[in-house]
Amino acid sequence: MKKNKTISLYWKCQFIGWSLASLYWSYLGFSGGRFNIFIGLLQFFSDVFVYVSITHLYRNFATKHQWQQLNLSQLLKRIIPAIFVMGLAYLMVTIVKSYVFRFWLLAGNVTSFSVFFALNWAAILMAGIRLMAIWLLAYHLYHYAQREINSAKENARLAIIAKDAQLNNLSAQLNPHLLFNSLNNIKALVIENPRSARRAIDLLSELLRTALYDGEVLLTTIKDEIALVKDYFELEKLRFEERLQFCIDADDCFDNELILCFSVQTLAENAIKHGVAKQKNGGLISVSIAVVHNFISISVQNPGEFNCITQTDGLGLNNLKERLQLQYKGKAKLNIINEGDGHVLSTLVMPRS
Amino acid sequence: MKKTRVIIIDDERTARDEVKRLLENYGDFEVIGEARNADEAKTLIELLQPDLLFLDIQMPEKSGFDLLESLDKVPLVIFITAFDQYAVKAFEVSAIDYLMKPVREERFAKAVEQIKIRATNVTAESQIFVKDQHQYHFISWSKVYLIESLDNYARLYFDDKKVFIKSSLNQLEKKLEKGVFFRINRAQIINLHFIDKISIAPEGRMNILLKTGAVFKVSERQSVKLKNMGRT
Numbered sequence: 001m002k003k004n005k006t007i008s009l010y011w012k013c014q015f016i017g018w019s020l021a022s023l024y025w026s027y028l029g030f031s032g033g034r035f036n037i038f039i040g041l042l043q044f045f046s047d048v049f050v051y052v053s054i055t056h057l058y059r060n061f062a063t064k065h066q067w068q069q070l071n072l073s074q075l076l077k078r079i080i081p082a083i084f085v086m087g088l089a090y091l092m093v094t095i096v097k098s099y100v101f102r103f104w105l106l107a108g109n110v111t112s113f114s115v116f117f118a119l120n121w122a123a124i125l126m127a128g129i130r131l132m133a134i135w136l137l138a139y140h141l142y143h144y145a146q147r148e149i150n151s152a153k154e155n156a157r158l159a160i161i162a163k164d165a166q167l168n169n170l171s172a173q174l175n176p177h178l179l180f181n182s183l184n185n186i187k188a189l190v191i192e193n194p195r196s197a198r199r200a201i202d203l204l205s206e207l208l209r210t211a212l213y214d215g216e217v218l219l220t221t222i223k224d225e226i227a228l229v230k231d232y233f234e235l236e237k238l239r240f241e242e243r244l245q246f247c248i249d250a251d252d253c254f255d256n257e258l259i260l261c262f263s264v265q266t267l268a269e270n271a272i273k274h275g276v277a278k279q280k281n282g283g284l285i286s287v288s289i290a291v292v293h294n295f296i297s298i299s300v301q302n303p304g305e306f307n308c309i310t311q312t313d314g315l316g317l318n319n320l321k322e323r324l325q326l327q328y329k330g331k332a333k334l335n336i337i338n339e340g341d342g343h344v345l346s347t348l349v350m351p352r353s
Numbered sequence: 354m355k356k357t358r359v360i361i362i363d364d365e366r367t368a369r370d371e372v373k374r375l376l377e378n379y380g381d382f383e384v385i386g387e388a389r390n391a392d393e394a395k396t397l398i399e400l401l402q403p404d405l406l407f408l409d410i411q412m413p414e415k416s417g418f419d420l421l422e423s424l425d426k427v428p429l430v431i432f433i434t435a436f437d438q439y440a441v442k443a444f445e446v447s448a449i450d451y452l453m454k455p456v457r458e459e460r461f462a463k464a465v466e467q468i469k470i471r472a473t474n475v476t477a478e479s480q481i482f483v484k485d486q487h488q489y490h491f492i493s494w495s496k497v498y499l500i501e502s503l504d505n506y507a508r509l510y511f512d513d514k515k516v517f518i519k520s521s522l523n524q525l526e527k528k529l530e531k532g533v534f535f536r537i538n539r540a541q542i543i544n545l546h547f548i549d550k551i552s553i554a555p556e557g558r559m560n561i562l563l564k565t566g567a568v569f570k571v572s573e574r575q576s577v578k579l580k581n582m583g584r585t
Binding site for chain 1: 364365366368371374389390392411413414433436453454455456489573
């Protein structure tokens with residue numbers, strides 16, 4: 001659809017532009033006297049046809065070599081010689097056409113081609129260079145401006161996504177459901193187990209602090225992310241009690257590798273929300289982090305079933321995907337599969353920073 | 354005075370303890386059971402026939418809504434959830450009350466007051482919980498005036514609404530109160546309290562005009578039964 005529109009604009013400009021030029025030449029011929037309507041029309045149509053053709057050939061050449069993708073200085077380096085080449089092409093077709101017309105129509109009164117050429121070439125070449133310069137500049141500047149507008153739009157869109165991701169941070173990383181359930185749990189613990197209640201307040205405070213104040217940090221070390229996930233699991237264990245078991249497996253020689261902040265936490269939260277919380281008897285969540293070549297691989301396994309058709313990604317997962325896209329530009333991959341034995345495996349692979 | 358018998362249903366022990374603790378201030382409530390999930394709760398409810406449930410919505414495997422739908426006779430219900438009120442509204446349930454975790458004592462007191470009013474004014478009106486498309490309804494059987502059969506489903510008419518439930522007319526007929534609901538033919542059950550007029554057609558069959566203005570034909574066999582019912 002969009003392509004059709006540009007093509008039609010291009011052809012409109014081609015025909016209107018060259019028609020106007022040809023009309024101007026016709027007017028010059030007319031005001032110069034000795035005007036023949038038949039020759040005038042023939043000149044007009046042949047001019048439009050010939051010049052549309054050669055400029056269209058140029059356009060095909062430029063498109064084929066992707067000149068629209070070049071930056072301004074690269075483009076100028078090609079346009080300036082191209083103007084001269086096109087001027088020469090203009091000279092060739094124009095002089096041959098004019099000579100043929102004279103030869104045909106004014107029979108008997110014809111000078112030789114070499115004399116005709118010698119008389120007219122300089123003026124025609126100058127006119128050609130002028131016309132072609134206008135054509136090429138208009139064509140390329142139009143495309144250059146279009147490209148600039150599109151890239152400005154794209155940049156604005158990315159900036160909005162980045163802002164959104166930031167704004168969603170708190171609610172995505174610490175969902176309100178978790179917050180209120182934890183507070184309710186603490187309220188009960190205050191009476192029956194004050195020690196646990198105090199511990200729960202510490203853990204919840206730490207999680208809140210990270211979510212509130214580290215919201216703008218994109219990367220964190222594996223060590224810090226694991227500490228966060230451990231706090232999170234410990235807090236949830238006070239709520240789910242024996243229903244929640246967890247283990248975290250990571251080689252501490254990779255402690256200082258950088259990963260996306262809240263990435264493991266989001267997967268851990270999903271593992272509880274869609275896994276353990278949905279099983280009457282709960283289950284085990286295993287988190288493992290490994291570095292393989294130039295990639296960091298995070299996998300989280302939980303009991304349950306992932307239904308990729310009905311289960312639309314929640315706020316947390318969507319936010320994670322957006323942040324992965326912003327940070328790693330498509331080089332990170334998130335995969336969630338059913339393992340078939342009542343377990344779900346989420347794998348996140350991201351490049352080492 | 355008879356105490357209101359309560360069952361608390363929540364998958365988190367501490368959350369159940371919280372409700373028990375809140376109830377301690379009210380002498381006329383008695384906690385007769387606790388359940389950790391919908392299946393446990395169903396067994397317990399059918400066994401103990403409580404007056405009131407404190408019910409969490411999110412539970413493993415089956416939600417609080419699933420539980421209510423599976424019950425033939427639904428007690429009074431107070432939902433307790435960590436969802437915010439807007440999220441709860443999305444479920445479109447006309448429940449007696451929602452309490453948000455953590456529950457404030459003032460808020461709890463209000464909910465309990467409501468229950469006391471309901472429990473004294475309404476004489477144990479039996480109700481069911483039905484999901485109709487996107488909306489959940491608590492429906493008192495006393496409001497249902499007509500039940501129509503639709504294959505394995507039944508359509509319940511009440512107020513100016515109708516809902517489907519997954520139950521055959523035969524199954525329903527067994528559960529319903531005998532003096533109130535009457536099977537008039539193969540496809541329809543009516544609530545006798547809604548009868549406005551009964552007329553007898555020439556061949557001995559009856560026609561029933563309900564207060565809603567609709568007329569229903571009673572089959573020959575059931576006409577005889579209905580006549581006998583009147584005599585006894």
